[in-house]
Amino acid sequence: MAVQLPIIFAERMKGLLGDEFEQFMKSYEQSPHAGLRVNTLKISLDQFDELAPFDLRPIPWCGTGFYVPHGVKPGLHPYYHAGLYYIQEPSAMAPVELLGVQPGDHVLDLCAAPGGKSTQIAAKLQGRGVLVTNDIHAERTKALAKNVELYGVRNAVVLNESPERIAGAFPHYFNKVLIDAPCSGEGMFRKDEDMVKSWEHHSVEKCVLMQRDILETAAKLLAPGGTIVYSTCTFAPEENEAMIAEFLNLNPDFVVKDIPAAAGFAPGRPDWVRQMLPETAEETDTVLDQTRGTARLWPHLLEGEGHYVAVLQHRSESFAEVSSITGEKSEIESRVHEDQTIAVTQPLSKADRKRERLMRTESRERNDRPARGGKNEGRVGRNNERDTRKTNRGKGRGTEQVNIDPITVYQQFIEDHVELELFGETVFYGDRVYQSSVGAARLEGLKVIRPGWFMGTVKNGRFVPSHPLACALHSNEAKRMINLASANGEAVRYLKGETLNIEEARVECKRDAAAKGYALVCVDGYALGWGKWLDGVLKNEYPAGWRWTSV
Numbered sequence: 001m002a003v004q005l006p007i008i009f010a011e012r013m014k015g016l017l018g019d020e021f022e023q024f025m026k027s028y029e030q031s032p033h034a035g036l037r038v039n040t041l042k043i044s045l046d047q048f049d050e051l052a053p054f055d056l057r058p059i060p061w062c063g064t065g066f067y068v069p070h071g072v073k074p075g076l077h078p079y080y081h082a083g084l085y086y087i088q089e090p091s092a093m094a095p096v097e098l099l100g101v102q103p104g105d106h107v108l109d110l111c112a113a114p115g116g117k118s119t120q121i122a123a124k125l126q127g128r129g130v131l132v133t134n135d136i137h138a139e140r141t142k143a144l145a146k147n148v149e150l151y152g153v154r155n156a157v158v159l160n161e162s163p164e165r166i167a168g169a170f171p172h173y174f175n176k177v178l179i180d181a182p183c184s185g186e187g188m189f190r191k192d193e194d195m196v197k198s199w200e201h202h203s204v205e206k207c208v209l210m211q212r213d214i215l216e217t218a219a220k221l222l223a224p225g226g227t228i229v230y231s232t233c234t235f236a237p238e239e240n241e242a243m244i245a246e247f248l249n250l251n252p253d254f255v256v257k258d259i260p261a262a263a264g265f266a267p268g269r270p271d272w273v274r275q276m277l278p279e280t281a282e283e284t285d286t287v288l289d290q291t292r293g294t295a296r297l298w299p300h301l302l303e304g305e306g307h308y309v310a311v312l313q314h315r316s317e318s319f320a321e322v323s324s325i326t327g328e329k330s331e332i333e334s335r336v337h338e339d340q341t342i343a344v345t346q347p348l349s350k351a352d353r354k355r356e357r358l359m360r361t362e363s364r365e366r367n368d369r370p371a372r373g374g375k376n377e378g379r380v381g382r383n384n385e386r387d388t389r390k391t392n393r394g395k396g397r398g399t400e401q402v403n404i405d406p407i408t409v410y411q412q413f414i415e416d417h418v419e420l421e422l423f424g425e426t427v428f429y430g431d432r433v434y435q436s437s438v439g440a441a442r443l444e445g446l447k448v449i450r451p452g453w454f455m456g457t458v459k460n461g462r463f464v465p466s467h468p469l470a471c472a473l474h475s476n477e478a479k480r481m482i483n484l485a486s487a488n489g490e491a492v493r494y495l496k497g498e499t500l501n502i503e504e505a506r507v508e509c510k511r512d513a514a515a516k517g518y519a520l521v522c523v524d525g526y527a528l529g530w531g532k533w534l535d536g537v538l539k540n541e542y543p544a545g546w547r548w549t550s551v
């Protein structure tokens with residue numbers, strides 16, 4: 001049955017669309033299109049093509065996006081739990097494609113929860129550069145952090161902050177900023193009927209106020225020559241072309257980069273703003289024409305829901321044309337990125353690691369500041385009282401008092417269990433260890449949900465690896481690996497939290513590793529989580545809160 005649209009909305013759209021209105025209304029009689037995006041951080045498109053359990057049809061504007069046939073439930077497959085794909089509405093894939101992210105970029109996703117676009121950005125970064133992903137609503141950052149972890153993102157920082165406070169800590173730091181703005185959601189009426197109900201609460205006027213603030217702050221976060229992509233999932237011109245024109249008017253060093261009218265994208269409608277806002281200031285009127293180069297995604301013109309996208313380019317540098325949907329960079333931009341990458345995420349050599357270990361130990365001794373509010377917040381370094389701990393080193397040797405440097409414990413585990421070049425800065429928040437692509441100093445005073453890739457916890461002189469560490473590993477990076485098949489139900493049993501009997505011959509060990517101990521558990525070669533193998537039994541380390549609950 002077709003969606004019941006709010007009368008005021010339908011009347012407004014009739015006035016705007018004129019002859020096209022009938023076709024627009026017909027689109028509400030069709031089911032919404034479902035899509036998934038292959039997570040190329042974990043699997044290549046060719047590999048996915050070989051093992052895809054469903055028929056997939058490409059989405060024209062996203063190279064890694066595919067339509068999912070009606071009735072197929074991609075969330076009910078172990079590959080979903082391995083983070084091999086993200087289930088995403090097809091039109092929602094367009095903004096990140098237009099941001100033109102390249103490995104090494106510094107990218108900010110300002111309004112990010114639950115993280116669809118952040119995981120798309122992360123796949124484009126391929127582990128290089130920085131992704132800061134933020135949402136102002138604390139509750140929503142839980143899903144954001146979980147998605148960042150499930151999809152194996154190593155170089156992300158997750159924040160729960162206001163854009164203003166982020167601008168204080170990261171002034172002009174990012175060369176790409178995504179604003180997937182809170183909006184009145186008119187483009188989602190077909191997909192989610194609750195959006196119809198909540199439409200009145202998210203009035204256009206309220207949304208405009210939020211969007212104006214967020215856009216203005218984004219300019220303070222952007223590096224010279226950088227790009228902002230602004231997107232909404234609404235049709236209201238006040239939240240789209242009018243918002244962009246107002247921004248251009250106040251920020252003359254930005255221009256709209258034209259989005260090619262390919263793949264069913266329709267041009268922006270400055271004429272609607274002129275019609276609706278006859279009192280538009282003269283200055284705004286002169287920049288309004290640029291908004292023709294923004295894009296509208298209409299449910300009656302392409303296979304997707306309603307969206308709006310604008311690419312705003314800061315013009316202090318020579319920059320590339322947004323010449324294709326995927327975007328290309330100028331030589332200047334490339335050089336800037338390479339330099340930034342070296343400064344931020346250069347892998348540590350053995351000598352560097354030793355130096356860092358010494359520095360961290362010193363900093364721990366100096367640094368005994370209390371954590372600042374918020375359960376996930378913390379500090380770099382650890383309480384001195386915890387540095388001296390008791391360990392029982394083997395039977396018969398008794399209990400001895402030894403100093404165990406948590407960094408050493410951590411690095412020893414990494415050396416014994418994985419083949420990995422650690423990047424960025426090792427950061428301790430309480431007893432939790434992270435590898436951070438931005439480092440702790442810059443995050444001081446912010447509400448940090450994840451300062452980086454969560455590696456594990458140092459407890460009683462032992463390192464307990466985290467689930468996110470396993471999620472982001474490739475099977476060839478683990479020294480001990482157990483592969484389960486998706487076809488015979490074994491992987492689902494693991495995901496349900498069951499203990500499995502696994503004979504020793506199935507524990508794939510590298511070089512000097514023995515079968516006993518932490519093993520990376522995979523489905524058809526792709527990481528699911530940890531297990532602890534001993535004498536033919538695989539103890540399940542899959543987190544209870546993540547378990548497969550469907551029958």
Ligand SMILES: C[S@@+](CC[C@H](N)C(=O)[O-])C[C@H]1O[C@@H](n2cnc3c(N)ncnc32)[C@H](O)[C@@H]1O
Pocket residue numbers: 092110111112113114115116117118134135136137140161162163180181182183210214
């Ligand atoms: C359209 S949703 C984002 C969807 C997300 N980009 C994705 O692809 O999964 C907009 C988000 O903006 C957040 N938000 C609202 N006001 C904000 C603000 N002032 N600063 C940052 N985030 C905000 C909301 O909590 C909401 O999660």
